[in-house]
Amino acid sequence: MLAATAVFGWSRSADAFCRSTTCSGECSRNADGCKTDGEKLFWPGLCVGISLQEDGSAHIDRDIWVDIAHNAIVAWVDLDCGNGAASIHLAPAKDVVCHLSQYDPDGPNANIIMFQDTKWQYAGEDNTLAKATVSYDTETGEILDTDIELNHAYNEYTTGDDFVVYDLQSILTHELGHLMGLDHTLDYNATMNAGYQQGTTELRTPELDDIDGVCAIYPPGREGPTSCEPNGGFASECATDVEDAGCSCRTVGPSPSSLWRAGPGARKSGPQGGGFAIALALASLVALQRRRPRTDETSK
Numbered sequence: 153m154l155a156a157t158a159v160f161g162w163s164r165s166a167d168a169f170c171r172s173t174t175c176s177g178e179c180s181r182n183a184d185g186c187k188t189d190g191e192k193l194f195w196p197g198l199c200v201g202i203s204l205q206e207d208g209s210a211h212i213d214r215d216i217w218v219d220i221a222h223n224a225i226v227a228w229v230d231l232d233c234g235n236g237a238a239s240i241h242l243a244p245a246k247d248v249v250c251h252l253s254q255y256d257p258d259g260p261n262a263n264i265i266m267f268q269d270t271k272w273q274y275a276g277e278d279n280t281l282a283k284a285t286v287s288y289d290t291e292t293g294e295i296l297d298t299d300i301e302l303n304h305a306y307n308e309y310t311t312g313d314d315f316v317v318y319d320l321q322s323i324l325t326h327e328l329g330h331l332m333g334l335d336h337t338l339d340y341n342a343t344m345n346a347g348y349q350q351g352t353t354e355l356r357t358p359e360l361d362d363i364d365g366v367c368a369i370y371p372p373g374r375e376g377p378t379s380c381e382p383n384g385g386f387a388s389e390c391a392t393d394v395e396d397a398g399c400s401c402r403t404v405g406p407s408p409s410s411l412w413r414a415g416p417g418a419r420k421s422g423p424q425g426g427g428f429a430i431a432l433a434l435a436s437l438v439a440l441q442r443r444r445p446r447t448d449e450t451s452k
C-alpha cells in the first residue's frame with residue numbers, strides 16, 4: 153500500500169516535499185515520488201480555524217487532549233521561511249458537537265479533529281491510526297474543508313514521553329500536515345514521511361522538509377482572506393436533517409486525506425529500521441466541485 157513512496161535510496165532533490173493534488177487514483181509522479189498530475193491543493197486564506205469535537209476521547213483526559221491538540225496545531229504556526237513567516241495560520245476555533253467528517257457546500261462548516269472511540273467506519277482499515285479528509289475544489293485545488301479522525305476504536309494512543317506506543321501528538325501533527333496541503337515525502341527525517349516508528353515521538357514537530365513545503369505553498373507576504381472562519385461560516389451545533397446520520401453537522405467539514413496504517417509490509421521510518429513500523433499512507437481525498445459535491449473517493 154505504501155510501496156510507491158517507500159523506496160530506499162531513491163534519489164531526490166533537496167526539496168523532497170510533496171504537495172497533495174486534485175489527482176486521485178493513478179497519478180504520474182516525479183523522482184521525488186510527488187504527484188505531477190492535477191492542481192496542487194492549498195488554502196486560499198491566511199488562516200484556518202480548527203475545532204475539536206467536544207467529546208474528545210473517553211480514554212484520554214480532556215485537559216491532556218486539549219494540550220496535545222494545541223501543541224500539534226501550534227507546531228505548524230509561524231514557520232520560519234528564512235525571509236519571513238509562512239503566510240498561513242492555524243487558529244483554534246470553538247469546539248463542535250458534531251461528530252462527522254463532512255463538508256457542506258451550501259452551509260456552514262468546521263474543520264474538526266475528532267476521536268472515533270467505538271467504531272471505525274472505513275471498511276478494511278481497522279488498523280488505520282488516523283484519517284484526514286480533505287475536501288477541495290477539483291478545478292483550482294482550493295481546499296474547502298479538512299476533518300481529521302483518530303482511530304481510537306482499534307488503536308491505543310499514548311500521550312506521554314514514556315512508554316510510548318502510538319504517540320498521539322506525533323500522529324496528529326502528521327495529519328495536520330495533510331490539512332496544510334502536504335502529501336507524503338520520501339525524506340526520512342520529515343514528519344510527512346509515510347513511516348512512523350512505533351514508540352517514538354519524533355513527529356511532533358515539522359522538520360526542514362515539511363517547513364520547506366509549507367513555505368512553498370504559503371510564502372511570506374502572500375495575500376488572501378484573513379478570516380479564520382470555515383467555508384460557509386462556522387457552525388458548532390448539530391443539525392438533525394440528515395438521513396442515517398442521526399445528527400449531522402452541516403457544520404462539520406472534513407474529508408479524508410490520509411491514513412496511518414499498521415501492519416506488515418510497512419516501511420521503516422529510518423535507516424536503522426528494526427522493530428515494528430507504522431506506515432502512513434495517503435488514503436483518500438474527497439473531491440468536491442465548486443458548487444456540486446462529488447463523492448469520489450480513492451484509496452491508495
Ligand SMILES: [Zn+2]
Pocket residue numbers: 326327330336346410411412432433434
Ligand atoms: Zn499521512
